Amino acid sequence: MKRVSALLLTLALISVSLLAQAPQKETVLIKAGRLVDVRNGRVLTDQAILIEGDRIKEVGPAQAVSSHAPASARVIDLSNSTVLPGLIDCHTHLTFDPNHTGYAGLSISIPREALYGAKNAKVTLEAGFTTVRNVGAGGYSDVALRDAIEAGDVPGPRIDAAGPGIGVTGGHFDNSLLAPEFHFSRESIADGLPAVMAKVREEVKYGADVIKISATGGVLSKGDSPEATQFSDEEIRAIVIEAHRLGRKVAAHAHGAAGIKQAVLAGVDSIEHGSFIDDEAIRLMKEKGTYLVPTVYLMDWFVENYQRMRVPEFMVEKAKIVMPAARQNIARAFKAGVKVAFGTDAAVYPHGLNAREFAVMVKLGLTPMQSIQAATVNAADLLGWSDRIGSIEAGRFADIIAVSGDPLTDVSVLEHVAFVMKGGQVIVKH
Numbered sequence: 001m002k003r004v005s006a007l008l009l010t011l012a013l014i015s016v017s018l019l020a021q022a023p024q025k026e027t028v029l030i031k032a033g034r035l036v037d038v039r040n041g042r043v044l045t046d047q048a049i050l051i052e053g054d055r056i057k058e059v060g061p062a063q064a065v066s067s068h069a070p071a072s073a074r075v076i077d078l079s080n081s082t083v084l085p086g087l088i089d090c091h092t093h094l095t096f097d098p099n100h101t102g103y104a105g106l107s108i109s110i111p112r113e114a115l116y117g118a119k120n121a122k123v124t125l126e127a128g129f130t131t132v133r134n135v136g137a138g139g140y141s142d143v144a145l146r147d148a149i150e151a152g153d154v155p156g157p158r159i160d161a162a163g164p165g166i167g168v169t170g171g172h173f174d175n176s177l178l179a180p181e182f183h184f185s186r187e188s189i190a191d192g193l194p195a196v197m198a199k200v201r202e203e204v205k206y207g208a209d210v211i212k213i214s215a216t217g218g219v220l221s222k223g224d225s226p227e228a229t230q231f232s233d234e235e236i237r238a239i240v241i242e243a244h245r246l247g248r249k250v251a252a253h254a255h256g257a258a259g260i261k262q263a264v265l266a267g268v269d270s271i272e273h274g275s276f277i278d279d280e281a282i283r284l285m286k287e288k289g290t291y292l293v294p295t296v297y298l299m300d301w302f303v304e305n306y307q308r309m310r311v312p313e314f315m316v317e318k319a320k321i322v323m324p325a326a327r328q329n330i331a332r333a334f335k336a337g338v339k340v341a342f343g344t345d346a347a348v349y350p351h352g353l354n355a356r357e358f359a360v361m362v363k364l365g366l367t368p369m370q371s372i373q374a375a376t377v378n379a380a381d382l383l384g385w386s387d388r389i390g391s392i393e394a395g396r397f398a399d400i401i402a403v404s405g406d407p408l409t410d411v412s413v414l415e416h417v418a419f420v421m422k423g424g425q426v427i428v429k430h
């Protein structure tokens with residue numbers, strides 16, 4: 001009997017000490033003067049958000065939510081600010097840098113690329129982007145960066161990583177800057193049905209969350225035309241079927257109208273850039289529910305800086321045609337009501353300036369609320385992460401930002417975030 005009670009006592013002591021050691025989930029109460037309800041497209045006043053650990057537990061009128069908060073809750077007072085969900089950029093290249101455009105990029109190793117990624121991940125997060133879709137990186141450096149951020153080794157946004165983008169020999173994702181005797185071809189180049197199918201499987205094997213393809217030529221590449229298609233219809237269809245079979249979405253870089261239509265008909269999930277989108281492509285995208293990820297701010301920065309960046313002349317020539325046309329055509333697509341998700345192509349310009357995209361989207365016809373929805377609910381939907389991010393709702397990650405001023409009257413206030421929280425952790429507080 002004595003031994004039994006001694007045993008019970010020991011067990012009780014062990015469980016008490018285990019309880020004491022269990023990490024306490026911190027509770028935080030954010031008071032939000034104005035809160036952007038992105039799902040319903042409205043602004044609510046005098047709200048509060050209750051956060052437990054890395055998740056939102058409750059959101060609603062300040063008085064009601066505050067009454068549910070434990071006395072130990074840490075209070076963050078944003079009652080003079082506008083509070084929004086953490087922003088999502090669906091088109092970044094965290095491991096690339098504007099100074100590596102053209103020949104300069106040939107000297108950057110993959111390990112060095114990954115370290116640029118660590119630097120750029122931090123500035124992107126501090127700019128209020130708590131999630132990015134990284135659509136193209138060398139040597140799976142974006143997958144490594146994603147994992148390092150997840151492990152808490154380096155600060156950065158959540159990353160939906162594409163690994164190296166799949167393209168054709170001599171296409172936008174190949175690198176044609178070196179002379180033939182160097183026999184250089186990028187790791188993700190594939191021609192023909194078995195090759196493209198194997199490439200999708202290989203991408204997934206090495207950790208890609210999403211498949212990026214190049215459906216047309218590009219601007220910052222040699223010897224390809226942004227207006228011409230690259231894959232055959234059969235190749236692009238095989239890629240989409242394999243990707244979807246493996247539970248991965250497909251993002252298609254496409255400037256020319258023919259390539260946009262080919263990719264949309266093959267079933268890709270988003271068209272990146274969409275520079276020469278025409279009425280038929282707009283109609284097809286609306287019919288299929290394909291997202292457009294326009295990247296329209298970059299022109300402003302490029303025009304001002306390409307000389308300093310020593311961009312090769314043939315790239316500048318293409319940019320002068322593609323970039324202004326893109327603004328006109330994207331404005332037509334906005335007016336027609338295609339689904340839009342926010343993307344920047346940051347890396348063409350310095351990371352951290354991502355929010356400059358908002359003002360251009362508004363200039364081209366979206367309302368400020370629509371541009372904010374593109375970077376929150378819509379972007380989360382495109383990533384397939386609506387249950388985790390993109391809105392301030394119970395159960396989502398506590399990814400929250402705040403700005404002083406009203407982004408619904410002047411969307412450019414998003415370029416200067418005063419507060420950033422990712423998964424309940426305060427990253428920025430001015």
Ligand SMILES: [Zn+2]
Nearest residue numbers: 091093135345
């Ligand atoms: Zn890009």
